[in-house]
Amino acid sequence: MTNVTKTNQRARQYSFFDAWWQHVRAAMAFSLKRLWFNPLSTWITLAAIAIALSLPAGLHLFLKNLQTLTDDKRQVPTVSLFLKQSVTAQQAEDRAALLSELNDIDKVVFVSKEDALKKFGEITGFGETLETLDDNPLPHVLVVTPNLTMTGEMDAQIRKLVRQLKNYPEVDSVQADIEWVQRLHAIILIAQRILYVVSALLLLTVLLVVGNTIRLDIENRKEEIDVTRFIGATRAYIRRPFIFGGLWYGLFGGIISLVIVHFALLFLLPPINRLSTLYGSHFTLSGLDFKMTFLILLISSLLGIVGAWLAVGQHLRKTEVVL
Amino acid sequence: MIEFTNVSKQYPTGQLALYNVNFAMQPGEMVFLTGHSGAGKSTLLKLIAMLERPSQGEIVVNGKAVNKLKNKHIPPFRRHIGMIFQNHHLLLDRSVFENVALPLKITGMHHRDIRRRVQAALDKVSLLNKQKENPMMLSVGEQQRVGIARAVVNKPTIILADEPTGNLDPELAQDIMYTFQQFNELGATVLIASHDQTLIESMNKRIIVLQKINP
Ligand SMILES: Nc1ncnc2c1ncn2[C@@H]1O[C@H](COP(=O)(O)OP(=O)(O)O)[C@@H](O)[C@H]1O
Ligand SMILES: [Mg+2]
Numbered sequence: 417m418t419n420v421t422k423t424n425q426r427a428r429q430y431s432f433f434d435a436w437w438q439h440v441r442a443a444m445a446f447s448l449k450r451l452w453f454n455p456l457s458t459w460i461t462l463a464a465i466a467i468a469l470s471l472p473a474g475l476h477l478f479l480k481n482l483q484t485l486t487d488d489k490r491q492v493p494t495v496s497l498f499l500k501q502s503v504t505a506q507q508a509e510d511r512a513a514l515l516s517e518l519n520d521i522d523k524v525v526f527v528s529k530e531d532a533l534k535k536f537g538e539i540t541g542f543g544e545t546l547e548t549l550d551d552n553p554l555p556h557v558l559v560v561t562p563n564l565t566m567t568g569e570m571d572a573q574i575r576k577l578v579r580q581l582k583n584y585p586e587v588d589s590v591q592a593d594i595e596w597v598q599r600l601h602a603i604i605l606i607a608q609r610i611l612y613v614v615s616a617l618l619l620l621t622v623l624l625v626v627g628n629t630i631r632l633d634i635e636n637r638k639e640e641i642d643v644t645r646f647i648g649a650t651r652a653y654i655r656r657p658f659i660f661g662g663l664w665y666g667l668f669g670g671i672i673s674l675v676i677v678h679f680a681l682l683f684l685l686p687p688i689n690r691l692s693t694l695y696g697s698h699f700t701l702s703g704l705d706f707k708m709t710f711l712i713l714l715i716s717s718l719l720g721i722v723g724a725w726l727a728v729g730q731h732l733r734k735t736e737v738v739l
Numbered sequence: 740m741i742e743f744t745n746v747s748k749q750y751p752t753g754q755l756a757l758y759n760v761n762f763a764m765q766p767g768e769m770v771f772l773t774g775h776s777g778a779g780k781s782t783l784l785k786l787i788a789m790l791e792r793p794s795q796g797e798i799v800v801n802g803k804a805v806n807k808l809k810n811k812h813i814p815p816f817r818r819h820i821g822m823i824f825q826n827h828h829l830l831l832d833r834s835v836f837e838n839v840a841l842p843l844k845i846t847g848m849h850h851r852d853i854r855r856r857v858q859a860a861l862d863k864v865s866l867l868n869k870q871k872e873n874p875m876m877l878s879v880g881e882q883q884r885v886g887i888a889r890a891v892v893n894k895p896t897i898i899l900a901d902e903p904t905g906n907l908d909p910e911l912a913q914d915i916m917y918t919f920q921q922f923n924e925l926g927a928t929v930l931i932a933s934h935d936q937t938l939i940e941s942m943n944k945r946i947i948v949l950q951k952i953n954p
Contacts, residue, residue, distance in 0.1 A: 435847025438848070439844075439847055639830065646822055647841060647845060647893075648893075649814060649845045
């Protein structure tokens with residue numbers, strides 16, 4: 417019996433935290449090693465997780481970029497009046513002065529055809545070519561900023577104004593910038609909903625993939641689990657390496673998805689930049705910022721943990737030790 | 740040390756494995772449990788280690804009524820018991836050392852203490868030179884001794900063995916029994932289930948016989 421008392425004293429030398437930390441370290445190292453135990457299935461699982469994660473991440477990025485495209489214009493919707501070629505600069509300026517008196521209109525800016533041509537030349541770099549033209553093909557333009565009341569539908573107000581402006585004899589055509597912005601805005605709203613649905617489905621996929629992988633792992637290690645149980649392992653001890661396994665799947669899957677999104681971005685960047693210079697815009701695709709990167713890794717890690725937890729919990733509830 | 744009072748065990752299948760069992764073991768005692776196949780020897784050992792719960796009666800181990808033990812108290816309770824089975828139940832994906840170290844790792848013991856204790860346990864079963872090998876590479880007798888080292892590495896107060904010599908030839912079987920006797924002499928209470936009548940009788944210890952019940 418002397419043996420026994422000695423055992424107890426020894427055991428007491430280890431503080432609760434010491435023991436816990438030993439366990440956590442061992443479980444982390446062990447679960448990491450397990451990933452290389454069957455590299456092919458690990459990579460397949462990681463790829464499935466990464467692809468499932470990169471779709472919502474990429475979609476999010478796409479929407480974010482669309483939004484920056486519309487944001488600055490949504491604040492100041494303007495209506496451009498393209499005047500007939502026969503209208504002189506003086507007539508145009510008079511009309512501008514009259515229009516700015518109207519209640520519905522906040523401000524009118526007159527852009528002469530000469531200014532417009534010069535600006536066009538600057539933006540496109542075709543300045544010299546344009547100088548060889550005999551006639552300036554551009555019309556005078558009045559850029560009208562409507563005075564929108566806070567109440568009422570912005571869309572309807574602007575449409576009414578456009579109809580009204582079209583009736584002036586000098587006006588050739590009217591283009592409301594607001595229209596495409598509004599349409600884009602509506603499309604973004606729909607796309608956002610789609611993003612939510614797709615994200616929910618794909619995150620569920622990640623949960624199932626991790627859960628199933630861990631479940632298979634548990635099946636393969638039934639013997640080990642039973643043995644550790646009959647020599648006195650707690651449920652927490654048995655659960656721990658599997659939970660870390662889930663964490664690694666989630667985290668590494670998340671990292672790979674970030675790499676995928678990054679390369680997709682690099683792939684898209686040159687054509688997008690060419691397109692935006694063609695439109696005289698400085699728009700360029702922006703990548704995932706720090707916050708998003710962190711969020712994606714956090715979500716993927718959590719999904720891994722939860723998936724593993726569900727799988728292990730189910731197993732531990734189901735069985736006592738069978739030997 | 741171990742006391743059964745009116746213990747019965749009926750499995751969920753309806754099979755009555757034990758009926759009205761009464762016996763007691765003193766601390767430091769070494770006892771053999773015998774009876775025909777199906778008499779309930781394995782069931783009795785499982786009840787002591789709380790691998791199964793009794794359907795009726797009271798089981799007291801180390802002064803505790805274990806049939807009333809809550810689930811969360813079972814793991815620490817099992818650490819005071821070393822169990823050995825006919826099939827060694829070693830983990831084949833790791834070395835002999837790792838197998839024997841497992842019960843200590845579960846308690847969160849430090850690396851250097853684990854090394855010392857594992858080597859001491861392997862030394863007692865004369866397998867110190869095989870610590871780095873995979874259990875698969877060992878003979879059946881050696882595998883059984885690794886199982887014993889794993890059971891005793893924690894210095895348990897109680898050692899339970901279920902047909903530990905079932906797969907061994909007589910000479911090796913005798914060897915294993917002497918190993919158990921040594922642990923008994925060091926203070927452990929030892930209960931061994933076996934139906935090898937000649938071997939048991941040669942050991943000169945108390946023998947408990949389980950009668951098979953006819954339903
Ligand atoms: N898990 C189980 N479920 C149902 N019946 C069992 C189970 N384990 C053992 N039994 C039955 O209980 C009886 C006693 O079995 P056991 O304790 O293994 O006897 P022994 O070890 O003496 O051969 C046998 O009839 C056996 O079929
Ligand atoms: Mg048996």
